[in-house]
Structures are given as structure tokens and as C-alpha cells.
Amino acid sequence: MAIVAMQGFAGLSFFSVLLLMALGLAIIFGQMRVINMAHGEFMVIGAYTTYLLSVQAAGMGSWAADYYILWAIPAAFLAAFVVGMLIEIIMIRHLYHRPLDTLLATWGLALIMQQAFRSYFGAREVSPRTPSWLEGSWRPTPMIDIPLTGLAIMALTIVVTLGVVWLMYRSRWGLRVRATMTSREMSMAVGINTRWVDRLTFALGCGVAGIAGAAFTMISSTGPTSGTLYIVDTFLVVVFGGAGSISGTVVSAFLIAQGQSILEFFLGSSMAKVTTLLVIIGILMLRPEGLFKSKVRR
Amino acid sequence: MTHPLSKILEKRGLPGLLILALLILVVIPVTMDVDGINLTGRFLSFAFVAVGLALAWGYGGLLSLGQGLFFGIGGYAMAMYLKLEASTPEATRIQTTPGIPDFMDWNQITALPWFWEPFNSLTFTIVAIMVLPALVATLIGFALFTRRVTGVFFAIIMQALVTIATILIIGQQGFTGGVNGITDLRTLKGWDINTDSALVILYFVNAVLLLAMIALGMWILSTKYGRILMATRDQENRIRFSGYNVAYFKIFIFAVAAFMSGIGGAMFTLQVGFMSPSIIGIIPSIEFVIFAAVGGRLSLLGAVYGTLLVTYARNLIAEAYPEFWLFFIGGIFIAVVMFAPYGLAGLYQKYLRRPWERFLASRGWMRRSGNGNKTPPAVSGSPSAPVAPATETSK
Numbered sequence: 006m007a008i009v010a011m012q013g014f015a016g017l018s019f020f021s022v023l024l025l026m027a028l029g030l031a032i033i034f035g036q037m038r039v040i041n042m043a044h045g046e047f048m049v050i051g052a053y054t055t056y057l058l059s060v061q062a063a064g065m066g067s068w069a070a071d072y073y074i075l076w077a078i079p080a081a082f083l084a085a086f087v088v089g090m091l092i093e094i095i096m097i098r099h100l101y102h103r104p105l106d107t108l109l110a111t112w113g114l115a116l117i118m119q120q121a122f123r124s125y126f127g128a129r130e131v132s133p134r135t136p137s138w139l140e141g142s143w144r145p146t147p148m149i150d151i152p153l154t155g156l157a158i159m160a161l162t163i164v165v166t167l168g169v170v171w172l173m174y175r176s177r178w179g180l181r182v183r184a185t186m187t188s189r190e191m192s193m194a195v196g197i198n199t200r201w202v203d204r205l206t207f208a209l210g211c212g213v214a215g216i217a218g219a220a221f222t223m224i225s226s227t228g229p230t231s232g233t234l235y236i237v238d239t240f241l242v243v244v245f246g247g248a249g250s251i252s253g254t255v256v257s258a259f260l261i262a263q264g265q266s267i268l269e270f271f272l273g274s275s276m277a278k279v280t281t282l283l284v285i286i287g288i289l290m291l292r293p294e295g296l297f298k299s300k301v302r303r
Numbered sequence: 304m305t306h307p308l309s310k311i312l313e314k315r316g317l318p319g320l321l322i323l324a325l326l327i328l329v330v331i332p333v334t335m336d337v338d339g340i341n342l343t344g345r346f347l348s349f350a351f352v353a354v355g356l357a358l359a360w361g362y363g364g365l366l367s368l369g370q371g372l373f374f375g376i377g378g379y380a381m382a383m384y385l386k387l388e389a390s391t392p393e394a395t396r397i398q399t400t401p402g403i404p405d406f407m408d409w410n411q412i413t414a415l416p417w418f419w420e421p422f423n424s425l426t427f428t429i430v431a432i433m434v435l436p437a438l439v440a441t442l443i444g445f446a447l448f449t450r451r452v453t454g455v456f457f458a459i460i461m462q463a464l465v466t467i468a469t470i471l472i473i474g475q476q477g478f479t480g481g482v483n484g485i486t487d488l489r490t491l492k493g494w495d496i497n498t499d500s501a502l503v504i505l506y507f508v509n510a511v512l513l514l515a516m517i518a519l520g521m522w523i524l525s526t527k528y529g530r531i532l533m534a535t536r537d538q539e540n541r542i543r544f545s546g547y548n549v550a551y552f553k554i555f556i557f558a559v560a561a562f563m564s565g566i567g568g569a570m571f572t573l574q575v576g577f578m579s580p581s582i583i584g585i586i587p588s589i590e591f592v593i594f595a596a597v598g599g600r601l602s603l604l605g606a607v608y609g610t611l612l613v614t615y616a617r618n619l620i621a622e623a624y625p626e627f628w629l630f631f632i633g634g635i636f637i638a639v640v641m642f643a644p645y646g647l648a649g650l651y652q653k654y655l656r657r658p659w660e661r662f663l664a665s666r667g668w669m670r671r672s673g674n675g676n677k678t679p680p681a682v683s684g685s686p687s688a689p690v691a692p693a694t695e696t697s698k
Contacts, residue, residue: 040455099641104455105366106640109596112589113636120629237466237585240459275474282467286460293452 008270011150016266018155018224021162024258025217026235027242028169031254033210034243036173036186037203039097040108043115044239045232047211049122050088051081051218052227059133059222071136074219078161081219082212089211093204101203115233122229132226139223154223165216170251172209182206245285247295257296261285316521319604320514327510327607337499344506344574346614347513349374351567353594353606354513355560358520360592361600362529363556364536365453369461370591372468373436373561375583377568379472379479380435382578383419384428385488385496404485410477419478425492436565437558444554451550465588472580484579488572496573509570513607516563520603523559532556564591593632596639599648608647 026048033041041047055077062073092114100107135154142152173179185192185202193199221227242261246253261281268277289295331343352370359365392402400413407415421427443464447457472479480486488496495501523529535542535549543549572578581587590613598609613635621628643649 034455038455040458096637096641103644105458106644108366108368108455108458109592110637110640113633113640116629116633116636120626120633123629124626233585237459237462241463244456244459273474275470279467279470279474282463286463289452289456289460290446290450293450293456 009267014151014155016263018158019266020259020262021155021158022217022221022224023235023238023242023262024162024255025165025220026214026239027246027254027258028166028251029210029213029217030239030243031210031246031251032169032173032213033207034240035250035254036182037101037206037210038104038186039101039207040104040111041210042108042112042236043092043118043232044111044211044214045234045236046115046118046122047085047089047214047232048218048221048235049118049227049229049232050085051215052222052231053122053126053131053218054081054084054215055219055222056131056133056227063134070134071138073133074136074139077133078216078219081215083215085215085218086208086212090204090208092211093207097207098200098203115236119229119233126229128229130226130228130231133222135223158220158223161216161220165213166251166255169213173251178205241282241285245289245295247297250295250297253295253297316525316604320517320521323517323604323607324514327513328507332503332506337502340506341502341574342618343611344502344509345571346611347506347509347607348567348571348574349591349594349614350513350607350610351516351570352560352564352591353598353610354516354520354603355563355567356591356595357598357600357603357606358523358563359556359560360595361602362524362533362536363553365553365557365560366458366592367461367557367560368458368585368592369463369465369588370560370564371583371585371588372461372465373440373564374568374571374587374591375465375468375472375578375580376436376439377432377565378572378578378582379485379568380422380428380431380565381569381572382485382488383422384425385491385572386485387415387419387423388491389487389489404480405487406480406483406485407477412477416478432565432569433562436561436568440558440561441554444550444557448550448553448557453553462585462588465583466585469580469584480579482580484577484581486577486579488576491573497576502574505570505574509574512566512570516566517603517607520559520563523556528552528555590632593636593639595646597635597646599646599650601645602648605646605648605651612647 026044029047030041030044033039033044055074058077058080059070059073062069096110096114097107100110139153139157142150143156144150171179173182181192181197181202184195185197185199189199192202218227221231225231238261242258243254245261246255246257264284265277265281268280271277272280327343327347332340335343352374355373356367356370359367386404390402390404395401395403395405395408398405398408399411400408403412403415421431443461447453447460452460472484473482476482490496496505524532531542531547532552535547535552539549568578568583571582594610594613595606596609597613598605598607613632616631616635617628620631639646645652
């Protein structure tokens with residue numbers, strides 16, 4: 006029982022990172038129909054930003070070394086946001102009418118970014134020091150041992166998810182985004198600057214991936230190719246959840262992460278992965294639109 | 304009065320095929336040493352996949368990010384046969400269980416698994432190479448296309464499938480050789496495949512098969528089927544409402560692409576002497592798409608040139624500046640998509656075809672095409688007029 010609970014919790018950490026990645030992709034792919042294969046690399050940007058700030062903070066005294074994470078998360082967001090916006094201006098905006106081509110171009114971008122990471126940070130994996138107040142664990146019962154970093158990531162994920170939902174569905178700006186993605190011509194006719202909407206939406210998706218990177222540093226070490234490991238999973242989460250539906254993304258990230266980590270206990274990691282992927286593909290054949298169909302007519 | 308040459312030159316696609324044949328059957332073997340020939344042969348085995356992709360993606364609109372799966376089926380089928388031949392009881396008598404492949408012995412497997420048994424027979428192996436990839440593609444196609452899963456979703460599902468395949472191969476190393484793959488392949492029916500003469504012969508077999516596949520592809524595209532396929536790509540609903548079951552058209556072209564990839568995989572194994580998951584994973588599968596994209600997604604011949612160009616470039620650059628290679632290939636990818644979406648073939652079509660044909664006509668080798676500016680319809684497999692595939696956003 007305790008093992009199941011702990012395995013379940015390990016799944017929750019994985020779920021958190023996966024969900025943060027998928028939220029960004031749900032915005033970029035679900036709303037904008039841009040297939041961003043470099044999404045994993047934006048996560049890595051966030052992770053390296055966190056790492057750099059932790060190194061810098063270590064030189065600033067123990068107080069900074071303990072609380073760097075508080076400004077590293079916004080910084081990770083900002084770094085990925087800015088790079089995302091540049092990429093949109095240089096590349097993506099020319100490709101909106103060719104969705105499959107965005108896949109190829111962003112894959113090329115991913116390769117370039119990976120090599121850039123490798124040239125700058127080296128091939129060795131790095132990880133920032135965990136702040137002392139996140140070390141240790143919480144024991145509700147003597148048998149169960151839940152690391153505090155996991156709880157912190159969970160909290161971060163909840164905050165970011167609520168933030169994204171508010172931004173997309175409750176704010177004025179989100180309304181403009183959804184209007185633009187539903188009917189570009191009409192939105193332009195009513196005076197929405199769709200070019201800026203595109204730019205900010207793409208950058209926001211990348212920024213959320215940056216936050217995922219900051220969370221990622223707490224559960225794993227970062228290397229130049231860390232992003233690629235997640236990209237297939239992330240896409241499946243978004244597709245499985247029903248592109249364009251945030252609640253679908255949350256549910257599918259939960260199912261995939263939990264399914265995988267529980268199966269891992271019984272089948273070993275490689276078979277667990279294979280089984281999860283096969284089940285997802287099977288369900289996608291039955292429901293090509295994903296779990297939660299978006300009701301917007303395209 | 305028409306020049307005798309015009310008979311050949313005016314047939315669409317044929318001159319291009321002949322030029323390619325001249326290049327890979329005469330120019331390359333004459334100018335290169337055995338290592339160069341073997342290297343080119345290896346690259347040309349990737350071209351099978353690229354040609355298949357030009358058919359499925361360029362003409363069928365099915366971008367598959369998992370062609371490595373079919374390349375792998377062909378390659379592994381060949382490798383399993385060769386491995387069994389290399390694992391005679393005499394050659395493996397130091398093992399705990401002689402007569403089974405060495406990696407099985409290392410993984411404490413004491414009997415040949417049932418699915419390895421049929422690969423003792425060369426006939427079965429050849430049939431498997433030709434049938435299995437197409438069969439798997441048909442099943443996948445049936446499951447996906449009849450449910451109208453296409454475009455991005457199809458691409459991502461194929462990527463997931465190839466991920467599954469590599470995880471399985473690496474995870475089940477007792478049955479598959481794991482991450483190292485199946486290595487130490489030496490003979491085919493007693494014929495040593497590592498000698499210089501064998502490598503040259505294999506190169507020619509490979510080249511002739513590749514030309515045959517291109518001819519097959521061109522023929523498919525020139526039939527009524529090919530036209531309906533292209534029409535499906537551009538206006539799927541209109542074809543559906545005309546009474547065709549579009550899913551079957553897609554399944555067929557996807558199976559053809561898989562068939563070609565499988566043969567390429569088998570030829571790769573024969574020429575390289577091993578097969579491993581690193582040849583078929585996510586990254587190689589996307590590289591196949593790069594080859595087709597660089598060549599021009601609407602051109603079967605372009606796919607071959609694209610493959611050769613990218614692989615030679617990798618060979619040169621990765622040796623001299625290994626850290627530069629990813630920048631280069633990434634840059635190529637972005638540049639092709641943004642500035643030359645129809646690749647080399649598109650560039651030829653845009654800048655070179657008109658002057659070239661005028662030159663031929665001026666020598667009297669070819670009749671002047673009388674229809675002025677009108678570009679012929681994109682029918683044959685030759686570098687054809689870029690016809691923009693309908694964007695999906697229009698739905």
C-alpha cells in the first residue's frame with residue numbers, strides 16, 4: 006500500500022513536469038496549430054537559466070543560495086518567453102499557413118538549440134543545488150516518504166495551470182487569442198492586432214515550457230538533449246487530451262503519468278512505456294479527436 | 304523532322320531516370336574506390352525510404368515521422384537471417400548453448416525464440432522483407448486512415464510507434480541484441496559479404512533495385528490511381544463525395560512507401576554488416592524526412608539526390624567539425640522549409656528547366672514545347688511543377 010502511494014507520488018512529480026510542458030504546447034499546438042518540435046528545448050532553456058542563477062546565487066551568500074528558486078522561476082519563464090518571441094518573429098510567422106512545415110522547421114531549430122547548449126554548457130548534465138528548505142521529506146505515516154521538492158513542483162504546477170486557464174479563458178487578452186485562432190479575418194476586422202496576438206501567444210507557450218524547465222531541475226539533471234526525451238510524451242498528452250482543451254490536457258497528463266509510473270512498478274520501465282504508448286494510440290484510434298473534443302468549429 | 308533522341312527526352316521522367324542511372328551505375332563506380340562505393344551504397348539504401356516518403360508525403364499528403372519502423376523491419380529481418388547463418392553450432396561452440404546467436408547466450412536464453420525460427424530460411428526472409436513492412440503499414444493505415452486520422456496526428460502517432468519499436472528492441476535485448484543491435488554478420492548462403500567484390504556487387508544490386516523502385520513509383524503516379532491520390536491530397540472531401548473511399552488510396556501508397564523502406568533496410572544490413580536501433584529511432588526517422596524535403600517532396604528523383612547530398616555533407620562535416628554538424632543540418636532544415644519548400648527539384652523547376660529545355664530544343668534534340676508558359680500538370684515522377692498541397696487550415 007505504502008509502495009503504491011509512493012509510486013503514485015513519483016508519478017505526480019512526472020505528471021507535474023509533463024503537464025507544465027503540455028500546457029505550453031496546448032497553447033502553441035492546440036490554439037495556434039503550430040507543431041513546435043523545439044518545445045523540449047524551450048524547457049531546457051528554462052532549466053539552464055535556473056542552473057545559471059543557482060550558480061550565481063551560490064556566490065551571493067547562503068541567503069541567496071536558499072531562495073534563488075523564487076526568482077529563478079520567473080527568470081526561466083522570461084528567458085524562454087523572449088527566445089520564443091524572437092523565434093516567432095524570425096521563423097514561425099512565415100509558416101502559419103503550412104502547419105506540417107512548422108514541424109520540420111522547428112525540428113531543425115531544435116537541433117540547432119541542442120548543439121548551442123552543448124557548445125556552451127558542455128555535454129555533461131548539470132543540476133542546481135536544491136535549496137535547503139526543500140530538502141528532506143514529508144511523512145504523513147512512517148511508511149510513506151514524500152520528498153518536499155515533489156510537493157513544491159505540485160504547488161507550482163497548480164499555480165501555473167490556474168494562471169494559464171485564467172489568462173486564456175477569463176481575461177480580455179485570452180478572448181482576443183481565441184477569437185484570432187477561430188477566425189483571423191473577423192478578428193482583424195474588429196480591430197485586434199492579430200500579429201501581436203500570435204507573437205505573444207507563441208511566446209507565452211514557450212515561457213510556460215521555461216517554467217517546466219525550472220521544475221525539471223528539481224527532479225532530474227539537465228543535459229543538452231533532456232528536451233527531446235519529453236517531446237513525444239508531451240505531444241501525445243496534448244493530442245490525447247484533445248488539442249485546444251486545457252482540462253483535457255490536465256486529465257491526459259495525469260492519466261499518462263500515473264499509468265506509466267504505476268505500470269513501471271509491475272512491468273519495468275521500458276515495458277511500462279511501451280504499454281502506455283500503445284494504449285494511448287489505441288484510444289486515439291477510437292477517438293481521433295482526443296478525450297475532450299474542442300467544441301470550436303474550425 | 305524529329306531527332307531520334309527526342310523520343311527519350313520528351314517522355315516525362317525518363318530522361319531524369321536515365322541520368323540518375325548513369326550517375327549511380329557508371330559515374331560513381333568508376334570514380335570511387337571500394338570504400339567510397341560501399342559508403343554511397345549505404346547512403347543509397349536510405350534513398351529507398353526517401354523515395355517512399357516522396358510518394359506518401361509529397362503525393363499522398365501523409366507525413367510519416369516513423370519510416371524508420373519499416374526500414375527497421377526490413378533491416379532486422381535480413382540481419383536475423385544472417386545472424387542465424389553466422390551462429391552455427393561450430394562457430395558458437397564456446398557458448399553455454401551453441402547454435403544460437405551470441406547475444407542470446409549472453410542473456411541466458413537457452414533456445415531460439417519461436418519468431419526467430421522461420422528466419423533460418425532465406426526464402427522466408429526475402430518474402431518477409433517484401434511483405435512484412437507493407438503488411439504492418441496496411442494495418443496501421445487501416446486503423447488510422449479509416450478513422451480519418453491524418454496530418455499532424457498521423458505524424459505524431461507514427462513517431463510514437465517508432466519510439467515503441469526502439470524501446471522494445473533495446474528493452475528485450477535477449478531477443479533483439481538490445482542497443483548494440485545485431486552485429487558480426489558475415490556470410491549470405493556461404494558468400495562472404497565483407498569482401499571487396501561482394502561489396503561492389505551489393506552496391507549494384509542496391510542501385511538497380513533503387514532505380515526499379517523509382518520506376519515503380521513513377522508508374523504508380525502516372526496511372527489513374529496516382530491522379531486520384533493527388534486529388535485526395537488536395538481536396539479530400541471532394542474525392543470522398545465523388546464516391547471514392549479515400550482511406551484505401553492512402554493505405555495503398557503508405558504500404559508502397561513501407562515496402563520500399565523495408566527493401567532499403569535489408570540492403571543497408573547487407574552492405575554494412577549490422578543492424579541496430581540507432582538506425583531506426585526517432586532521429587533517423589526524421590532524417591529520412593529531411594532527405595525527402597531537401598530533394599523536393601514532389602520528386603522521386605530529387606529524393607535520391609537529397610539523400611546523397613545530405614549524407615555526403617554529413618560525412619564531410621561530421622568528420623572535420625563534429626560540433627558543427629547539428630548547426631548545419633538544423634540550418635538546412637529551416638532554410639529548405641522557409642525558402643525552398645519544394646527542395647532541389649523545386650529549384651530546378653523554377654530556374655533551370657526552361658533554359659535546359661530551350662538548349663535541347665536548339666540542338667534539335669527535342670521539340671520546342673508549344674504551349675508557351677503553361678506548366679504541364681504534375682503527373683509523372685519527374686521534378687514536376689510545384690503544386691501547393693492544400694493547407695489544412697482551410698478545413
